[in-house]
Amino acid sequence: MGRLFTDGAEFGDVLFWTLPSSVSASNVRKRTGNYSYLAGGEAIKALPTLTEIFMRFSWEWVVGTYNSSGYFFAFYQGATTVAQVRINTVTRQWEYYLGTTLTLTGTIPATEDQLFVIDLHLKTDNSVGVFQMKIDGVMNIDYSGDTLPGATTAIDAFGYRAPSATGLYIYMDDIAINDTTGVVDNSWCGDGRVGIQRVNGNGDNIDFVPSAGDNWENVDEIPIDGDTTYNQGLVSGEYDLYNLEPCGLSNVSILRGWIEARARKTKASPETVLLGLKTDGTEYWNDSHNLMLSHSNIRRDHTINPKTGSAWTIADLDALQVGFKVE
Numbered sequence: 001m002g003r004l005f006t007d008g009a010e011f012g013d014v015l016f017w018t019l020p021s022s023v024s025a026s027n028v029r030k031r032t033g034n035y036s037y038l039a040g041g042e043a044i045k046a047l048p049t050l051t052e053i054f055m056r057f058s059w060e061w062v063v064g065t066y067n068s069s070g071y072f073f074a075f076y077q078g079a080t081t082v083a084q085v086r087i088n089t090v091t092r093q094w095e096y097y098l099g100t101t102l103t104l105t106g107t108i109p110a111t112e113d114q115l116f117v118i119d120l121h122l123k124t125d126n127s128v129g130v131f132q133m134k135i136d137g138v139m140n141i142d143y144s145g146d147t148l149p150g151a152t153t154a155i156d157a158f159g160y161r162a163p164s165a166t167g168l169y170i171y172m173d174d175i176a177i178n179d180t181t182g183v184v185d186n187s188w189c190g191d192g193r194v195g196i197q198r199v200n201g202n203g204d205n206i207d208f209v210p211s212a213g214d215n216w217e218n219v220d221e222i223p224i225d226g227d228t229t230y231n232q233g234l235v236s237g238e239y240d241l242y243n244l245e246p247c248g249l250s251n252v253s254i255l256r257g258w259i260e261a262r263a264r265k266t267k268a269s270p271e272t273v274l275l276g277l278k279t280d281g282t283e284y285w286n287d288s289h290n291l292m293l294s295h296s297n298i299r300r301d302h303t304i305n306p307k308t309g310s311a312w313t314i315a316d317l318d319a320l321q322v323g324f325k326v327e
Contacts, residue, residue: 002182003301004047006256007175008194009035012223015262015297016175018157019044025223029171031058031115032193034222036173042161044076047177049156052123054178056189060115060171061162070163071097072170075122075155082152083122083131085141086163096131096141099149106133106140117174119188124148124155134188184303192255195247198222203241203321204278208233216242224262224295231324232266233273239325241278247317254312259322260299265291271327275300278321280307285325 007016010033014020022041030036036058037043047053053075061072071084084097087110094106110116119134129147133140158177162170176189199216206215208231218229219242231240265271275298276285284306289298305316 001048001179002185003176003178003256003303005045005175005177006192006194006258006301008033008173008196009037010194010196010222011035011260011262011297013262013297014043015295016045017043018046021161026171029060029062029115031117031173033173033195036171039160039162039170039172040168042159044157044159046157047155048179049154050179051125051154052180053121053155053158054180054188055120055158055176056192057118057175058115058171058173059118061110061112061168062171063112063168070161072160072163073118073120074159074161076157076159077152077155080150080152082124082149082155083147085120085133094133094135094140096133096143098131098147099152101149104131104141104143106135108135108138108140115171117191121188122147122155124153195249196222197244197247197317197320199242199322200245201243203243203323205239205241205323207235207238208240208324215240219261226295233324233326236326239274239276239323241276241283241321241323244317244320244322247314249314249317252314254314254317256301256303257312257317258299258301259286260297261324262295262297263291263324264293264295266293268293273298273327274325276323276325277302277306278323279305279316279319282307283323285323288327 009025012025020043023039023043025035026038074084075082086095092109096104121132123130131143162168178185180186202216211230259275271291272288274285286300
C-alpha cells in the first residue's frame with residue numbers, strides 16, 4: 001500500500017475524519033490551498049491495523065491560556081491509548097507518553113501562533129519499538145524501547161485535539177500517512193502540499209440528469225450543499241466527465257494526484273460507482289466504490305499519469321478531465 005491517506009481539507013468539510021467530534025474546516029489559517037482543519041475538540045481517523053506508521057502534517061496553535069495536561073496527538077488500539085504527545089504547560093516542551101506515562105521530553109519548544117511541519121514515526125514493539133517526532137525536519141523526540149503499553153499489540157486509529165483550555169485552537173493541514181509496505185511511500189513522508197482543481201465546465205461526455213443548469217455547475221461548490229444541487233445517474237454505464245480549472249502550479253514536483261467526490265445513494269440496495277479520468281484522449285476507470293445513504297467522500301489516487309507511465313506534469317493536470325460513472 002505505502003501511502004494510506006493524503007488530505008488537505010480542500011473540500012471544506014470533515015468527511016476525512018471517522019469521528020469528527022469538534023472539528024471543522026477553516027479558511028482562516030492554512031498552510032496551502034484554501035482550507036485547514038480547526039480543532040476545538042477531538043478528531044479521530046480510523047486506520048488499518050498497523051505495527052508501524054509514518055505521518056506528516058502542518059500544525060499551528062492559537063492559544064489564550066493553556067493549562068491542561070491533555071494530549072495534542074495520539075495513536076490508539078480500540079479505546080486504549082498507545083502513544084500520545086503533549087506540551088508541557090510550563091516549559092512548552094513536547095512530551096512523548098507511552099500510553100498515559102511520560103516517557104521522554106523533546107528539546108524544541110512549541111511556539112504559539114507559529115506554523116510547524118510535524119513528522120511522527122511509531123513502531124510498536126515490547127522491546128525494540130520506536131517513537132520519533134521531527135519539527136520542521138529536525139529530530140525532537142527519538143525514543144526506542146517498549147512502545148506497547150498494557151496488552152496493546154498495534155494501532156488502529158490516530159487522533160488530534162485541542163486540550164481543554166481557554167481560547168485554545170489547533171489548525172492542521174497537508175496530512176500524509178504511510179505504512180511500510182510497497183516500494184515507495186514506505187518511510188518518512190517528506191514535505192508535501194495539497195491543493196485542489198475544481199471543475200469549471202462539462203467534459204466530453206455528459207449522461208447524468210442535473211437538478212438544474214449545466215452538470216458541472218452542480219458539482220463545483222465547496223463545501224457541498226447537500227442535495228440542493230446535484231447530478232443523478234440512474235442507469236448502469238452512465239457517466240459524466242468534467243473539465244478542470246488550471247492548477248496554477250509552477251516549479252514543483254507533482255508526487256501524486258487523486259480524484260475525489262462527494263456522493264450518496266438514494267435507495268437501500270447496494271450501489272457502486274467508479275471514479276475516472278480522461279488524459280490525452282484515453283479514459284481510465286477505477287475500482288468500485290460503495291455508496292451510503294448519507295454523503296461520503298470517495299477517492300482514487302494516481303501517483304503517475306496512467307497514459308504516459310510517468311509523473312504528472314502541469315500540462316497534464318491542466319488538460320485533465322475527471323468523471324463519475326454508475327455501475
